[in-house]
Every structure is written in structure tokens, then in C-alpha cells.
Amino acid sequence: MVSGALLFQSLILGLLLGGLYALLAAGLTLYFGIMRVVMLAHAAFILLSAYVAWWFSSTTGLDPMISLVATIPLFFGIGYVMHRFLLARLRPTTMTMMSVLLTFGIALVIEGLLGLAWTGTQRRIHLPYGTSSVEFLGAQIPVVQIVSFALAALSLASLYLIMKRTQFGRSLRATIQHGQAAQLVGIDTTKVAGMGFGLGLATAAVGGAALSLQATIYPSLHWHWIGPLMAIIVVGGLGSIPGAAIAALALGTIRVLLEIPMGSTWAQTVFYVALFLTLMLRPQGFFGGRLAQRF
Amino acid sequence: MRNASDTSTPLRRGSSAVQALRGAGSGRLGPFAAILVVVAVLATWPLLAGNPYMLSAGVIVLNFAVFATAWNLMGGLTGYVSLGHIAFFGLGSYGTGLLVIHSEINAFVAVMAAAVVVGLLSLLVGWAALRVRGASFVIVTIAIVLVMLLVFQSWRSVTGGSTGLVVPRPFPDLLRPEHHRVFFYIFLGLLLLVLVSYLVVDRSRFGQALKAIREDEDKAQSLGIPTAMLKLAAFGISCFLTAIAGGVYALWFGDLDPIFQFDVVLSAQIALMALLGGVRYLFGPLVGAIVVGSALEYFLLNFGETQFHLVATGLLLVAVVLFAPDGVLALAAQLIRRLGPSATSIREESAAEVRAQQDARALAERVEEPGADATTDREDRR
Numbered sequence: 074m075v076s077g078a079l080l081f082q083s084l085i086l087g088l089l090l091g092g093l094y095a096l097l098a099a100g101l102t103l104y105f106g107i108m109r110v111v112m113l114a115h116a117a118f119i120l121l122s123a124y125v126a127w128w129f130s131s132t133t134g135l136d137p138m139i140s141l142v143a144t145i146p147l148f149f150g151i152g153y154v155m156h157r158f159l160l161a162r163l164r165p166t167t168m169t170m171m172s173v174l175l176t177f178g179i180a181l182v183i184e185g186l187l188g189l190a191w192t193g194t195q196r197r198i199h200l201p202y203g204t205s206s207v208e209f210l211g212a213q214i215p216v217v218q219i220v221s222f223a224l225a226a227l228s229l230a231s232l233y234l235i236m237k238r239t240q241f242g243r244s245l246r247a248t249i250q251h252g253q254a255a256q257l258v259g260i261d262t263t264k265v266a267g268m269g270f271g272l273g274l275a276t277a278a279v280g281g282a283a284l285s286l287q288a289t290i291y292p293s294l295h296w297h298w299i300g301p302l303m304a305i306i307v308v309g310g311l312g313s314i315p316g317a318a319i320a321a322l323a324l325g326t327i328r329v330l331l332e333i334p335m336g337s338t339w340a341q342t343v344f345y346v347a348l349f350l351t352l353m354l355r356p357q358g359f360f361g362g363r364l365a366q367r368f
Numbered sequence: 369m370r371n372a373s374d375t376s377t378p379l380r381r382g383s384s385a386v387q388a389l390r391g392a393g394s395g396r397l398g399p400f401a402a403i404l405v406v407v408a409v410l411a412t413w414p415l416l417a418g419n420p421y422m423l424s425a426g427v428i429v430l431n432f433a434v435f436a437t438a439w440n441l442m443g444g445l446t447g448y449v450s451l452g453h454i455a456f457f458g459l460g461s462y463g464t465g466l467l468v469i470h471s472e473i474n475a476f477v478a479v480m481a482a483a484v485v486v487g488l489l490s491l492l493v494g495w496a497a498l499r500v501r502g503a504s505f506v507i508v509t510i511a512i513v514l515v516m517l518l519v520f521q522s523w524r525s526v527t528g529g530s531t532g533l534v535v536p537r538p539f540p541d542l543l544r545p546e547h548h549r550v551f552f553y554i555f556l557g558l559l560l561l562v563l564v565s566y567l568v569v570d571r572s573r574f575g576q577a578l579k580a581i582r583e584d585e586d587k588a589q590s591l592g593i594p595t596a597m598l599k600l601a602a603f604g605i606s607c608f609l610t611a612i613a614g615g616v617y618a619l620w621f622g623d624l625d626p627i628f629q630f631d632v633v634l635s636a637q638i639a640l641m642a643l644l645g646g647v648r649y650l651f652g653p654l655v656g657a658i659v660v661g662s663a664l665e666y667f668l669l670n671f672g673e674t675q676f677h678l679v680a681t682g683l684l685l686v687a688v689v690l691f692a693p694d695g696v697l698a699l700a701a702q703l704i705r706r707l708g709p710s711a712t713s714i715r716e717e718s719a720a721e722v723r724a725q726q727d728a729r730a731l732a733e734r735v736e737e738p739g740a741d742a743t744t745d746r747e748d749r750r
Contacts, residue, residue, distance in 0.1 A: 111506055111507060159686070159690065169502040169503050170448070170506070171689050171693060173506045174449065174636070174685055175689045175690070177685060178684075178686035181679070181681055181685065182678070182683060182686070183682075185682060189676065193675070292675065297514075300511055303507040303510065304511060307507055339518075341518060342519075345511050352496040353495075356504070357500070
């Protein structure tokens with residue numbers, strides 16, 4: 074019989090993990106909204122950022138979070154360049170399928186370069202607060218999980234404010250909704266879309282640093298992340314950021330709860346089960362708008 | 369992938385060399401004869417291969433060719449890029465292996481039995497995956513590979529997990545070089561089967577409908593084509609043929625490991641082969657398999673099991689998608705056309721070509737502002 078305390082602890086841990094997943098899936102949703110692109114390299118970029126955080130922390134001895142000062146602008150720039158010079162060159166009619174292969178290629182290049190640079194050895198950041206935990210209503214919550222959840226919540230809140238309150242955010246949403254109309258009111262849609270892509274990749278930088286705190290990393294790990302993340306965006310409804318966030322919280326919690334009876338390997342299948350159920354019951358996802366039905 | 373709005377290689381009648389490349393030579397039997405010639409040429413490889421290693425490399429390349437051609441039945445004809453075919457390849461090989469180990473039936477009957485079961489299973493997966501278009505299909509196909517990897521690694525009691533599953537050989541008396549030679553011809557027979565299947569589908573009304581789906585799914589649907597059912601049928605046939613290839617591979621290689629049987633990277637390499645050769649050409653995937661397959665063997669031989677082959681595959685994939693999405697056969701056809709006699713003085717343009725030119729102009733304008741994809745938006749609202 075599972076004790077109440079264990080259940081409560083798992084629930085908290087699940088919500089914390091779900092929050093992180095929400096941040097990671099937000100980037101994927103953003104790319105899809107902007108260009109109908111399934112960005113398979115997203116998890117590879119997350120891993121790249123995690124490696125940079127690990128490398129920074131192990132060479133300087135400082136906190137891995139400080140690496141974000143460099144990686145966020147860098148990833149923003151990479152995203153802008155990727156959109157401008159790679160994805161925008163694809164033919165619009167075959168964009169979805171070709172972008173999958175293109176970003177798959179980029180993911181392979183990143184995985185290969187990570188392996189060449191730092192070998193296939195498993196790496197882990199050692200932090201002074203790495204093993205400590207706080208007690209909350211009888212549940213033991215590791216500090217690293219709280220830190221990465223806080224980072225995810227902060228980034229999602231900033232993303233929300235950028236999208237809703239700034240001039241750039243309004244232009245980006247207009248571009249996503251109707252590109253031509255956005256042009257007619259004087260928005261430079263190419264530039265805005267490129268910056269939106271950069272924004273998506275910047276979330277990968279934050280997510281990677283947050284994950285590096287609690288995960289053991291190795292070059293082919295990104296395949297284990299991209300599957301759940303893609304399942305989340307389909308369940309939430311392609312193109313819907315709130316949908317992705319809700320699906321992430323729900324699936325993250327279910328996953329951690331299932332780990333009690335099933336073990337961690339089988340618990341991962343919850344994402345794929347949810348993906349198949351969604352496609353059978355409600356193919357457009359649970360929160361998707363008009364975008365999801367067609368793509 | 370080409371479609372009506374491409375102008376890089378406009379279809380034009382008249383050049384026989386081009387048609388031979390497309391596998392649509394003169395008359396109804398031309399392409400079948402072309403298949404026989406190609407297979408006959410490939411059959412000389414065991415005589416040329418100096419050592420057993422070269423022979424086994426030939427088997428691997430043929431295996432890729434069968435796999436890529438089967439993939440092309442779905443990916444090329446309907447335009448739905450599947451990155452999950454390796455899952456059905458792996459299921460075919462594990463199904464065959466388990467049948468051979470646990471029952472007394474003939475090894476090749478086991479291959480067919482496993483392939484039939486996997487084909488039915490693929491219909492179930494396809495039913496879920498094809499309910500929505502494009503992006504979700506790709507996502508489901510990748511998910512199926514990842515979930516199979518997870519299941520086959522964890523379910524140790526049946527699959528042997530990461531320790532692997534040893535499949536007994538169907539011809540225990542043969543020495544290793546003889547074993548490779550026999551399987552080379554078995555795979556060659558399989559290639560013949562897959563090429564003929566592709567050609568038959570390509571020329572049938574079924575194939576025409578699949579191509580209509582590729583060009584414009586909305587219009588195809590409005591013409592009364594049962595798109596959902598036909599896509600599912602194409603997916604099922606493609607997966608069935610893939611599973612046969614997987615089963616024969618299991619008998620040849622004799623040792624199965626989930627990491628290799630459900631390797632999503634190999635899935636992408638198969639797509640790369642088809643794309644590199646040209647998804648619109650009968651022999652496109654075969655050409656791609658020979659090029660990419662030999663390159664992979666070369667890398668393995670010279671650089672070993674490093675991460676280098678990942679970088680090379682990735683860069684090649686990016687380059688092909690960006691610069692030669694129609695494949696090398698399309699480039700070759702273009703070259704032949706340029707060298708051949710020029711077109712007649714009276715211009716013969718089909719409606720499709722005129723439309724393609726208009727689209728190209730529209731596309732050229734849109735390249736300036738890629739954020740604005742008006743067509744997709746318009747289709748959304750329908």
C-alpha cells in the first residue's frame with residue numbers, strides 16, 4: 074500500500090517536473106506557431122546548453138546558472154540565423170516535412186559534436202546544494218528541483234509578458250495569426266519571425282541549464298527528451314502555449330506518480346500512451362485552435 | 369520532395385534518357401525490363417567482391433535499398449515523411465527471431481508470418497497517426513520508435529534486453545562467405561519484389577490517387593478520393609515490405625539488439641537515402657542506398673564507432689534538404705536534358721507547367737517574406 078506521504082511527495086515532485094517540461098515545450102510550440110515547423114533539434118539545443126552549463130561549472134567552479142548570461146543571447150542569435158538562412162529557404166509547400174529532416178540533421182550534428190568535444194561519458198554537475206533538500210508539509214523536496222522549477226516559472230512568466238505586453242510580442246502574435254495582414258499594418262514579418270525563433274531557442278538555453286542541475290547528461294540523451302516534449306505539444310494542441318503548459322503539468326505529474334508502481338522506465342510510456350489516446354479521441358489536441366486540425 | 373509548385377525540373381516529354389531515369393521507359397513493359405537489367409547488374413557483385421567483407425557490405429547496402437524503396441512507397445508517393453519505419457523493421461526482425469527460436473516452423477515462413485502481423489499492427493498505428501496531417505504524423509512515427517526502444521530494452525524476459533537476442537541461422541551448414549553469398553541473392557530477390565511492387569502501385573489508379581494526395585490533399589479529397597483510407601493502405605504496404613526486410617535481416621545477421629533495431633538515426637538515414645536518390649524515381653532510393661550505404665561503411669572502416677558519422681550524416685541531410693530536395697537523379701535528368709536535343713520550336717506546356725511557373729513567381733515573391741505563408745493560412749480557414 075502506498076503511503077499518503079509518498080503520494081504527496083510524488084505529487085509535488087511531479088508538478089515541479091511538469092513546470093520544467095512546460096518551459097521546454099513552450100519553445101517547440103513557438104516554432105510551430107511561427108512557421109509550422111516541427112523542431113526536432115530543440116532537445117539537442119537543450120542538451121547543448123546543459124553541456125555548456127556543466128563545462129562552465131566544472132572549469133570555473135562557479136554556479137552553472139551564470140553560464141546563462143552567455144547562452145541566452147547566443148542561442149537567441151543562433152535561432153535567428155537558423156530561421157533566416159536555413160528554414161526560410163525551404164519551399165513553403167513542403168515546409169513541414171522538409172523542416173523535420175532539416176532539424177533532424179541539425180540535431181545529429183549537435184549530438185555528434187558534443188560526443189567529439191566531451192566524449193560519450195556521462196556527466197553530472199556537482200553542486201554544494203546538490204544533495205540537500207527542504208521539508209515541506211512532510212515531503213522531502215530536493216533543492217535543485219525547486220531551483221529549476223523557479224527558473225522555469227520565471228522564464229515562462231517573462232515569455233508571457235513579452236508576448237502580451239511588448240510591441241515585439243504583439244507583432245509576433247500578429248505574424249503567427251496572419252502573416253500577410255501583419256505585413257499590411259507594417260510589421261517586418263521576416264525579422265519578427267526570426268526573432269520569435271530566437272526566443273524559442275533562448276527558452277532551450279534556460280531549460281538546458283535548469284535540467285543540468287538535476288540530470289546526468291550524455292550526448293544521445295536528447296532523444297529521450299524530444300519524444301515526451303513532442304507528445305506534450307500534440308496533447309496540448311499544436312501551436313497553443315497554454316495548452317502545452319497544462320499538458321506538461323498533467324503528464325509530468327502522472328509520470329512521477331506512475332513511477333511508484335511501475336518503475337521509472339515504464340512510467341515514461343505515459344507520454345506515448347497519452348499521444349496515441351489524444352490522436353484517437355481528439356486529434357486536434359485538447360486546447361488546440363484551428364492550426365492543429367490541419368497540421 | 370517535389371510537387372506542382374516546383375519548377376527546378378519541369379516534367380517534359382520527349383527525352384528518353386530522362387524517362388528511363390524515371391523508370392517510365394517506352395511502352396508498358398519498359399520499366400519492368402529496366403528493373404531486370406538493374407537487378408542483373410547488381411547480381412554480378414558477388415563475383416567482383418574480392419573478400420567476404422565486401423560481400424557482407426553488399427548485403428548491407430542491398431538491405432538499405434530494399435528498406436528505402438519500401439519507405440518510398442509511403443514517403444515518395446504520398447509525401448508523408450515517416451521517421452518511424454525502423455520500428456516496423458525492428459518488429460519484423462524480432463518477430464522472426466522469436467518465431468524461429470520458439471517454434472519449429474521454417475525460417476522464411478516465420479519471416480512472412482511476422483511481416484503479416486507487423487503489417488496489421490502498422491495499420492493500427494497508421495490509423496492514429498494519419499488522422500491528422502503532416503506534423504502530427506511525423507511526431508507519432510518518431511514516438512513509435514522511441515516507445516519500441518523502451519519496451520524492447522525493458523522487457524528482458526522476452527527480448528533479451530540489451531544483451532541481445534541470438535537468432536539461429538537458417539542454413540547452419542554454410543560457411544560464412546557462403547552464408548553472405550546466399551543472403552545477397554535473397555536480398556536481391558527482395559529488392560526485385562519491392563521495386564516491382566513500387567512500380568505496380570505507381571502505375572495504378574491507387575498510385576495516382578496517392579500522388580494527388582501529395583500534390584494537394586484538399587483538392588484530392590474534394591475530387592472524391594478516399595484520402596484517409598488510401599494513405600493508410602500505402603502505409604500498411606510500405607510497413608509490410610519493411611518488416612520482410614527486417615525479418616530477412618534477422619536471419620542474416622543473427623544477433624538483435626534494441627539499440628540497433630530501433631535506432632531512430634537509421635530511420636533518418638533511410639529517409640536521407642530516398643531523398644538523396646530522388647523520391648520521385650523508381651531507382652532513386654536504390655541509388656541513394658548505394659551512395660549513403662557505401663559512405664557509412666567507409667566511415668565505419670576508417671573512423672570506427674566514433675561520433676563522426678553522426679556529424680557527417682547530419683550535414684549531408686541538411687545539404688540535401690537545402691540544395692537537392694529532388695535528389696541526384698533529378699539533377700542528372702536536368703543535365704541529360706541540357707545536353708540532349710533542344711525542345712521543339714512550338715512550346716508544349718501543360719496546364720500543370722503553366723501553373724508551376726505562376727507558383728514559382730509567387731514563391732519568389734514570398735521568399736522575401738517567408739513569415740507570410742498565405743496559402744496555408746487560407747487553407748486553414750476552409
